[in-house]
Amino acid sequence: IKINVYQNVQNYVYFENSSSNPYLIRRIEELNKTANGNVEAKVVCLFRRRDISANLNTLADSNARDFEEESKQPSVSEQQKHQLKHRELFLSRQFESLPATHIRGKCNVTLLNETDVLTGYLEREDCFFYSLVFDPVQKTLLADQGEIRVGSKYQAEIPDKLAEGDSDSRVQEKLETKVWDPNNQLKDPQIDQFLVVARAVGTFARALDCSSSIRQPSLHMSAAAASRDITLFHAMDTLQKNDYDLAKAMSTLVPQGGPVLCRDEMEEWSASEAMLFEEALEKYGKDFNDIRQDFLPWKSLASVVQFYYMWKTTDRYIQQKRLKAAEADSKLKQVYIPTYTKPNPNQISAPGSKPGMNGATGYQKGLSCESCHSAQSQQWYAWGPPNMQCRLCATCWIYWKKYGGLKTPTQLEGATRTGSDAAPRGHMTRQEVQGMSPFTSSAGRAKLLAKNRQTFILQTTKLTRIARRVCQDILQSRRAARRPYASINSNAVKAECMIRLPKAAKGAMKNRPIPRPSLINIVKELALQAPLKLKAPRGAPTPINRNQVNQPRSTSALLGKRPFDNAGGLSLSTNGRPFALGMRAATQSVIKRQKVSQGDAPNPVVFVATKDTRALRKHLTQAETRRAARKPHLPVKIKLPVPPRPLPVPIIPSSTSEPIVLED
Numbered sequence: 001i002k003i004n005v006y007q008n009v010q011n012y013v014y015f016e017n018s019s020s021n022p023y024l025i026r027r028i029e030e031l032n033k034t035a036n037g038n039v040e041a042k043v044v045c046l047f048r049r050r051d052i053s054a055n056l057n058t059l060a061d062s063n064a065r066d067f068e069e070e071s072k073q074p075s076v077s078e079q080q081k082h083q084l085k086h087r088e089l090f091l092s093r094q095f096e097s098l099p100a101t102h103i104r105g106k107c108n109v110t111l112l113n114e115t116d117v118l119t120g121y122l123e124r125e126d127c128f129f130y131s132l133v134f135d136p137v138q139k140t141l142l143a144d145q146g147e148i149r150v151g152s153k154y155q156a157e158i159p160d161k162l163a164e165g166d167s168d169s170r171v172q173e174k175l176e177t178k179v180w181d182p183n184n185q186l187k188d189p190q191i192d193q194f195l196v197v198a199r200a201v202g203t204f205a206r207a208l209d210c211s212s213s214i215r216q217p218s219l220h221m222s223a224a225a226a227s228r229d230i231t232l233f234h235a236m237d238t239l240q241k242n243d244y245d246l247a248k249a250m251s252t253l254v255p256q257g258g259p260v261l262c263r264d265e266m267e268e269w270s271a272s273e274a275m276l277f278e279e280a281l282e283k284y285g286k287d288f289n290d291i292r293q294d295f296l297p298w299k300s301l302a303s304v305v306q307f308y309y310m311w312k313t314t315d316r317y318i319q320q321k322r323l324k325a326a327e328a329d330s331k332l333k334q335v336y337i338p339t340y341t342k343p344n345p346n347q348i349s350a351p352g353s354k355p356g357m358n359g360a361t362g363y364q365k366g367l368s369c370e371s372c373h374s375a376q377s378q379q380w381y382a383w384g385p386p387n388m389q390c391r392l393c394a395t396c397w398i399y400w401k402k403y404g405g406l407k408t409p410t411q412l413e414g415a416t417r418t419g420s421d422a423a424p425r426g427h428m429t430r431q432e433v434q435g436m437s438p439f440t441s442s443a444g445r446a447k448l449l450a451k452n453r454q455t456f457i458l459q460t461t462k463l464t465r466i467a468r469r470v471c472q473d474i475l476q477s478r479r480a481a482r483r484p485y486a487s488i489n490s491n492a493v494k495a496e497c498m499i500r501l502p503k504a505a506k507g508a509m510k511n512r513p514i515p516r517p518s519l520i521n522i523v524k525e526l527a528l529q530a531p532l533k534l535k536a537p538r539g540a541p542t543p544i545n546r547n548q549v550n551q552p553r554s555t556s557a558l559l560g561k562r563p564f565d566n567a568g569g570l571s572l573s574t575n576g577r578p579f580a581l582g583m584r585a586a587t588q589s590v591i592k593r594q595k596v597s598q599g600d601a602p603n604p605v606v607f608v609a610t611k612d613t614r615a616l617r618k619h620l621t622q623a624e625t626r627r628a629a630r631k632p633h634l635p636v637k638i639k640l641p642v643p644p645r646p647l648p649v650p651i652i653p654s655s656t657s658e659p660i661v662l663e664d
Contacts, residue, residue, distance in 0.1 A: 007103055008334040012128075014104040014402065015043070019345045020383075022048070022404035023104055025089060025128065031100065031332035039100040039335050046109065047090045047134050048404045056134070056141050060088070063132060063141075071114045079408060080122060086403035087121045090134035090141065093284075103337050107402075126402065180236060184244040191239070194246060198235035201253050202226030205261035230264040265307040266314075273299075277307065278320075346382045348391060367474075368495045371396035371406040375499070388489045464490075467497040616640075 007013055009031060014023035026043035033039055049057055067073075076084070089109060105126070110116075112131040121127050132141045162168065206222040235253070242248035253260060269277075273296065280295035288304050296304060311317055368375045370383060370390045377393035383400065384390035392400060399407060468475060471493050480488060517525075609617075619638055620628070628636050 007100070007106065007337055012046075012107045012109045014107060015098050015102045016104045016401075017098075017102065022050075022401050024098075025107060025109065026096075026098065027109070029095065031335050032097075033332060039332065040097050041100050041103070041335075042095060042097050045092050045094040045096060045136075046128075046130065047092060047136075049085050049088060049090075050404050052090065052134060052141075053139065056139070059141050060090075060132060063143075064088075067112070067114075067131065068118075071116075073118055076119060080119065082405075082409050083122055083403075083407065084118055086405040087128050089128050089130040090132050091130045092134045092136060094136050100335050100337065103335075104340060104401075178240075180240055181244075184239075186239070186244050186246070190246065194239065194249065195232060195235050197250070198231055198238075198253060199223070199226045201259045202231045202262065205259040208258065209261055225263075225267055228264055228266070230262045234260070234262045264310065265303055266310045268303075269307055274307075274311070277304070277311070278316075281308075344381065346397075348380045348382050367391060367492055369393040369396055370489070370491065371399070371408055373491070373495050384489075385487070387486055390489055390492065463494065463497070466501075467493050470497050470500050 007028065009028050012025060012027050015026050016023055025046045025048070026041075027046065028041050028043055030042040031039055032042065049060065052060075107126040107128060108124075109128045109130060112129040116129070121129055132143060134141055203223050203226040206225060235249075238249045238252050242252060276295045277291065280291040284290045284294075286308070288301060288308070292299060292301055292304050367389065369377065369392055371392055372395070374393050377395075379394040379397075380391045381394070381397040382390070383392045383397070392406075396407060399405075468477065474496055475488070475493055480486070616638060617625075619640065620636070624636065628634075
């Protein structure tokens with residue numbers, strides 16, 4: 001992109017913060033030179049649709065439909081609607097500082113008007129529009145208050161011109177209110193004398209008022225306040241109401257209760273309120289709605305507007321204007337940006353390579369552009385997750401960088417994005433793709449087990465089944481089966497399939513019939529392989545080892561073991577009592593046990609080896625133990641040794657049958 005131009009303040013420009021992400025669109029507010037000689041730009045942030053949540057995108061869609069209905073826009077195709085979303089921006093009041101060396105070009109951003117035709121933005125390069133204001137803190141979208149009210153709703157209907165001799169039959173009192181009659185009986189010197197008297201009455205009234213005497217302790221300050229427009233308006237209105245009779249007007253200026261005091265907004269506002277207004281004006285500019293809402297909620301909007309125009313006539317405004325002008329003169333007005341010639345890291349083929357060359361180191365041959373599905377380009381760029389091996393041609397890459405999307409909607413771009421907290425961008429890294437897997441952490445496995453299991457069926461089309469056969473080298477079904485959580489670029493596979501189909505055999509491809517057993521046979525076979533588990537009778541908990549006799553048994557500290565049948569004659573349950581299904585065996589040590597979390601357990605059933613069960617393990621050979629571990633569903637036969645016969649106890653005959661008496 002050639003950007004060998006000067007960039008001025010208030011220009012809308014592209015900023016590049018990442019080699020793979022689209023450009024940022026910002027408006028330059030200030031250009032400042034840092035201590036080390038670099039130039040930084042203070043910019044206003046503008047956001048794209050991909051930068052806001054799905055809920056706000058829905059709100060923006062609703063606003064766009066209302067705009068199309070009100071402005072009667074011509075019908076557009078689905079692809080044009082998709083591309084118009086890339087041209088829509090959202091203004092914000094967020095400021096940030098970026099280095100000027102990251103500027104990559106100039107663009108044009110305008111406020112959307114009812115008279116604009118949306119398709120006109122698609123015909124012009126680097127042209128964007130906005131109609132809503134985005135608040136990054138509150139996460140809200142609001143209509144911009146600065147819109148130009150042009151259209152049939154805001155224009156006056158001009159009546160036809162009256163012919164010569166026709167009289168105006170309209171009632172003037174209903175159309176307007178007369179506040180001054182220039183054809184009155186008073187002369188100009190008399191009116192000027194009455195205005196002087198009104199100023200004198202206003203000065204005397206301020207001397208009697210306690211609050212005014214505190215704010216304006218000197219006589220000349222009170223006289224200056226009495227000479228403002230509010231006093232003159234009151235005097236002329238008094239003459240109009242009294243039919244320009246000076247005697248009646250004098251009595252109205254000074255009634256029986258005392259002189260009438262007229263004060264405008266400059267006198268009503270306190271010094272602290274004026275400081276708040278200046279601070280708000282510095283932050284929001286002339287956005288009086290936000291000034292009133294955030295800084296002066298106790299004031300009306302009309303009061304804020306009147307104070308602003310009166311404040312512009314004071315010395316305070318003139319002083320601040322001079323300071324800002326001097327500060328602006330000391331700042332930079334423009335900055336020269338040379339042409340950016342560094343290669344992009346996402347480039348996957350050399351610029352001097354043969355045109356139409358598909359593929360590069362690490363990329364499969366036969367891949368087409370993800371956006372326009374073109375198979376030839378002088379330059380290719382990697383796009384999307386690395387494992388997907390998606391790429392864009394040179395034209396679509398420039399479109400992606402400028403407008404933040406592809407020319408046609410795709411699943412990777414986020415067309416099916418759901419959830420307000422999901423990342424609003426389609427360009428994911430390898431770590432993010434791996435993070436989508438629920439098997440990457442024990443917490444994710446526990447959460448997966450806690451969810452309700454629902455049955456779903458994926459039905460493939462004929463074209464998909466044909467593509468699996470024709471594009472086996474691209475699809476890599478075995479690798480995809482090992483990583484089911486990684487997405488597959490179906491568009492690239494289908495595009496390559498359409499290219500290879502004419503070269504394939506012309507005969508109809510027949511699927512090989514696979515004999516499948518019936519559902520009844522499958523259920524019977526599963527019932528034989530996995531017999532029902534009988535629940536062990538409740539009783540006192542059996543200790544795991546001798547050192548844990550008095551310790552409570554924790555489920556997370558026990559190792560789950562699968563049962564197997566004992567056909568050797570002796571059958572024991574988990575608590576040592578005999579029952580029909582047999583015994584449980586394990587090869588782990590008794591004292592040093594592996595702690596397994598609840599999420600890692602295959603099922604919630606936990607078996608505990610008893611003393612008798614551990615004794616039976618000693619009769620298993622090493623080969624039998626390994627075989628039982630590899631095939632836990634097969635029964636284990638144990639040949640118990642024949643217990644030794646008890647030896648006969650010899651009977652020693654007593655020498656006498658008389659009892660033995662011991663005497664102490």
